Amino acid sequence: MKTTRQPDRSSPAMTISGIVAPVLVGVLMVLRLADAAGHVGAWLGLVASVGWLASTMLRTSNTRWGVARWTTVAVMLIAGSLASASTDVVGFVPAIAGIFACVAWPSIPLRRGLVAAGASLLALAIGLVASPVAGVGAAVGSLVAFGMVLLGALGRRQFRASEAADRSMLEERVTAAAERAQMAALEERARLARDLHDVLAHSLGALVIQLDAVDAELEAGQAEPARDRARRARTLAADGLEEARRAVAALREPGATTESVVRSLIETHRSLGGTLTATVDGVPSTRPETVDAVRRATQELLTNARRHAPGEDVHLELTGAPEVTLVVSTPHAVHAGGDGGGGGRGLTGLRERVSAAGGEATVDAGDPFTVTVRLPA
Structure with missing residues (x-):
């Protein structure tokens, strides 16, 4: 069987309740055994409590939903449901916890949760028929408890699924915002590169041409033309400096x-x-x-x-x-x-x-x- 990893949501409060509650149910079952030795329902309730305690220990250790976890939950469901009618619904408490564990978590396929709930209902019906002390009140109480638990677990599952969807949507928005910011940064870098190219290449390129001409005219002994070109080169340099200053000023003036x-x-x-x-x-x-x-x-x-x-x-x-x-x-x-x-x-x-x-x-x-x-x- 393919297993599904259950998210680790075992807060200290959940862990304490997962230990105290099965111990309390187990104590009540032991007291029933003391009053009526050999009471099958009490024994089943005690077994269900032990399974509940074992499931809590496995959850605390962050164990995957493998054979061990499913075995403890199956013990909770079957034994607790069989014990419900003959223990005045007290023995059904571990089964309630098992139904919640299977149905309320979106990480577990709903089909598996409903199969587990169906097995619990079947065991509950068998316990009602087989128990010699089961009355109408116990039967009604067990069925009502089952229905309320199943509806509550389905509602909790829907809430958690919606919460997970909102969290996933928020993560997608954060990722999209980060990508947009990165694209904006790249576009800004490209714009700055274009500005620098326009300012520096335009001015320095013309300046290089003028200086090359000055050098050639000086070699040819043409001092006056060289002097004129030198003046033009200075003008070009001044223009380039002014353009560079304007480019920097543009970056400082977003408004x-x-x-x-x-x-x-x-x-x-x-x-x-x-x-x-x-x-x-x-x-x-x-x-x-x-x-x-x-x-x-x-x-x-x-x-x-x-x-x-x-x-x-x-x-x-x-x-x-x-x-x-x-x-x-x-x-x-x-x-x-x-x-x-x-x-x-x-x-x-x-x-x-x-x-x-x-x-x-x-x-x-x-x-x-x-x-x-x-x-x-």
Whole structure:
């Protein structure tokens, strides 16, 4: 027979009651034997009490529901049920405990519990028929006790099954929450990696190109052109440093809005010598993905304007609801192959970022060079 492991729920109170109760029933059975020697019902009740005590000891030792556990429960059920009628239902107490042990625990298949209860009922009927001292009161009392115990055990089983289901559901929710947190952490790491790539690769790549050119011109004895390139390299380094600072500031400003980040970038653009006409209208968006995409798109487009159209008046327009729209137009801008001219991801990375945020970016390479970004608010 395949066995089912019973969960260890033997608290100190349960263990004490599982020892005191069978001892008490056993004492009552011994007293009955003293009054009427050879009383078969009392002997059966005593045997059932011993089986109950043995079952408690096995449960305390966390023994599996194997042959030993089932044997002790069978003794409780059969002997206790046979003794019920002739002991005024006192001998039936061990059988009650046995029915609860088999039926009340969801870890034991219900079919086995009902078979055990059926065996107890059969033994109870045999005891009622065979007992010479059984009266109508004993019969009614035994049957009523059996019915109440069975119903109580089934109710307890349902309660425990519901409790286990709730616990399992809670564990699943905790697991799902942990998985979501892990995914969020991975997405955040990917976003940070993308930001660092855009900031550092874009700036440092252009800086490396300028310094290589400086080195070549110095070797060729062209000091003045080398000096000009060195100045441009310094400007690129300053721009890269400013972009890195803005990236760090973005991480420190979780409550930023599309309007606040655009206004900050406009101030930076003007402080670096760029000219710009701006129109900011509508309700600002606080959606993190939209704010981040607008920040990076504005940063990319203004940086390109300073590099490829220095001195030109850039026009920027930002509108809010029902969707966030960013339009940046640069007159006479030179489009450098889609990479922003700095070896970075440029417009390609801008499109990818906007698409990841649920929006779209379109480019009009005419004069003025115009990029339009649309994002959910």
